[in-house]
Amino acid sequence: MESFTPLTAALGGSLIGLAAAVLWLGNGRIAGISGIFGQLLPPAQTVVWRLVFLVALVAGAWASSKLFPALGVGGVEPAALVPPPATWGVPPPVWLIVAGLLIGFGTKIGNGCTSGHGVCGLARLSLRSLVAVLVFFGVAIITVTVTGIV
Incomplete structure (x- = not known):
């Protein structure tokens, strides 16, 4: 956390909120990534906007990292995945697979992910989202x- 700066955090949070508001007001959809991604397979009738949103999400993060490399986690050093605890003896690929499955299972039983509940749900004053964020x-x-x- 030694690279935290309130200005970049406020700017990033504002852009996330703006993107969520534009999607909600312009398309009537909540910017929950698990819901957007989850409806790609099997394809829903609304695949195009979902693909555009996800591609723009990845492209925006990539472009920001190239245009402003010092704003990333750790300054100018590229971000890296957190390795599993050495004492656990778990190989990194297994660690990532288990983590991904747990995240997917959690978003399914929680009816959404942190972006859907934390950004959009709380903004709509949803009690279910408040409970989810607290959990x-x-x-x-x-x-x-x-x-x-950490």
Whole structure:
């Protein structure tokens, strides 16, 4: 967290909120990534806007990293995946697969992900989203405490 700056955090949060508002007001859709991605396979009738949104999401992150490399996590050093705890003896590919499956399962049973509940749900004053965000943060605190990974 030594590279945290309030200005870039506020700018990033504002852009995320603006993107969510534009999607909601312009398309009547919530910017929950798990819902957007989850409706690609099997294809829903509204595939085009979902693909455009996801491609723009990745392209925007890539372009920002190239245009403003010092704004990334850790300054000018490229971000890296967090390795599994050495004492656990889990190979990194297994660590990533298990983490991805847990995230997918959690978003399915939680009816959404952190972006859908945290950004859009809280903005709509959804009680279900408030409970979900409190659970997300509680589990994150416990995970950091247990694994020691920050």
